[in-house]
Amino acid sequence: MSVIVLGGGLMGSATAFFLARRGIATTLIDSGRIGAGATVASFGNIRRSGRYLPQLPLAHRSLALWNRAEALLGRDVEFRATGHLRLIFDAQGLALMRRFAQDAHPWGLDLQELAPAEIRRRFPGLGPEAIAASFSPRDGSANPRLVAPAFAEAAARAGARLVEEAQIRAIRAGFTVETARERFHAERLVNCTGHRGAAIAAQFGEPVPIEVRGPQMGVTEPLPHRILPVVGVWSAEHGAYLRQVERGNVVFGGAVERVRVGADGRAHADPARLPAQLRAVVRLAPALRRVAVIRQWSGAEGYVGDGLPVIGASATTPGLFHAFGFCGHGFQLGPGVGDAMAELIATGRCETPLEDFRITRFAA
Numbered sequence: 001m002s003v004i005v006l007g008g009g010l011m012g013s014a015t016a017f018f019l020a021r022r023g024i025a026t027t028l029i030d031s032g033r034i035g036a037g038a039t040v041a042s043f044g045n046i047r048r049s050g051r052y053l054p055q056l057p058l059a060h061r062s063l064a065l066w067n068r069a070e071a072l073l074g075r076d077v078e079f080r081a082t083g084h085l086r087l088i089f090d091a092q093g094l095a096l097m098r099r100f101a102q103d104a105h106p107w108g109l110d111l112q113e114l115a116p117a118e119i120r121r122r123f124p125g126l127g128p129e130a131i132a133a134s135f136s137p138r139d140g141s142a143n144p145r146l147v148a149p150a151f152a153e154a155a156a157r158a159g160a161r162l163v164e165e166a167q168i169r170a171i172r173a174g175f176t177v178e179t180a181r182e183r184f185h186a187e188r189l190v191n192c193t194g195h196r197g198a199a200i201a202a203q204f205g206e207p208v209p210i211e212v213r214g215p216q217m218g219v220t221e222p223l224p225h226r227i228l229p230v231v232g233v234w235s236a237e238h239g240a241y242l243r244q245v246e247r248g249n250v251v252f253g254g255a256v257e258r259v260r261v262g263a264d265g266r267a268h269a270d271p272a273r274l275p276a277q278l279r280a281v282v283r284l285a286p287a288l289r290r291v292a293v294i295r296q297w298s299g300a301e302g303y304v305g306d307g308l309p310v311i312g313a314s315a316t317t318p319g320l321f322h323a324f325g326f327c328g329h330g331f332q333l334g335p336g337v338g339d340a341m342a343e344l345i346a347t348g349r350c351e352t353p354l355e356d357f358r359i360t361r362f363a364a
């Protein structure tokens with residue numbers, strides 16, 4: 001069997017890696033640089049709390065692979081199971097967390113509930129006004145700059161061919177991908193083109209409603225390393241979140257509307273939103289009040305109409321598969337999606353349920 005994986009973000013590079021490991025002839029083609037789309041812009045949070053419940057089996061599969069990432073890829077992608085602390089500032093947040101914790105338990109996710117004294121004892125300096133928190137000890141983060149290139153390089157070592165900066169001229173069923181320099185053929189095609197995935201699906205008669213937006217991120221100057229877990233908020237609104245990398249910089253995001261994306265497909269951070277974002281971030285860690293922000297950025301990301309990604313086989317075109325539209329929470333899922341796609345393509349089935357993410361849910 002031969003496969004072309006279109007798009008070398010985390011989804012495409014992980015899919016190429018797991019296909020190549022199965023001995024399948026794989027070509028990974030990106031119209032830009034591998035890992036330079038939404039993946040590199042990511043906050044890097046590897047969290048399972050707050051997810052759509054039927055997505056948890058895939059998230060568990062992915063977490064197991066994150067834990068083995070260094071051994072699988074031959075490189076440290078800075079996955080650290082530091083735990084994920086989500087602070088709660090009001091009764092509504094507390095109800096939200098308790099309901100999710102109860103519902104997620106049968107799906108295999110155990111969240112610890114922390115009282116204020118326990119937050120202060122275990123995480124001094126974090127959320128002094130919090131009335132409670134959840135803690136998920138096995139979640140954490142990884143480095144968004146390293147992970148897609150690491151999967152792609154490991155895929156190449158397993159026999160995959162990598163093609164970057166390909167000017168795509170045409171994609172035809174069968175399958176042929178024609179670029180400015182070369183024409184590629186394969187029996188299977190995997191559409192992992194991020195927010196561009198809906199346009200390719202539409203070309204094959206499978207429309208998917210997608211809105212392209214950019215979460216706004218920032219990073220502080222390096223500081224002494226004090227914050228171990230990833231920190232977020234339980235809130236009905238779009239809460240702030242932060243984490244401190246081992247070099248000391250604090251990366252943060254959330255709390256403000258996602259920016260619009262221009263016709264060039266690029267998302268630019270809006271400096272006017274920074275003060276509101278910082279006010280929310282300082283509530284999580286008041287010691288950040290006087291630190292300098294050294295950079296802001298954003299990244300274009302596809303939000304599907306129902307907030308869920310599209311994963312699975314095409315319903316119109318045998319041999320075509322989709323994995324796109326990860327709606328702001330795809331970083332955690334990446335390794336699991338790659339492994340699940342490789343299983344589906346190689347065997348025609350997948351042990352992890354993907355039914356809820358089928359593309360035909362938009363057919364009506």
Ligand SMILES: Cc1cc2nc3c(=O)[nH]c(=O)nc-3n(C[C@H](O)[C@H](O)[C@H](O)COP(=O)(O)OP(=O)(O)OC[C@H]3O[C@@H](n4cnc5c(N)ncnc54)[C@H](O)[C@@H]3O)c2cc1C
Nearest residue numbers: 007009010011031037038039043045194326329330331332
């Ligand atoms: C700012 C930001 C913060 C985020 N934070 C988190 C987080 O903390 N936790 C979390 O779980 N998720 C997070 N996400 C979401 C996560 O990063 C994405 O869901 C994930 O990286 C998507 O990976 P992807 O491979 O689908 O897309 P991308 O990384 O966008 O890759 C798609 C690739 O396809 C290529 N491409 C496009 N069109 C074509 C074509 N026609 N032919 C060939 N190649 C093509 C592009 O060049 C690109 O390299 C965040 C996203 C953003 C933008």
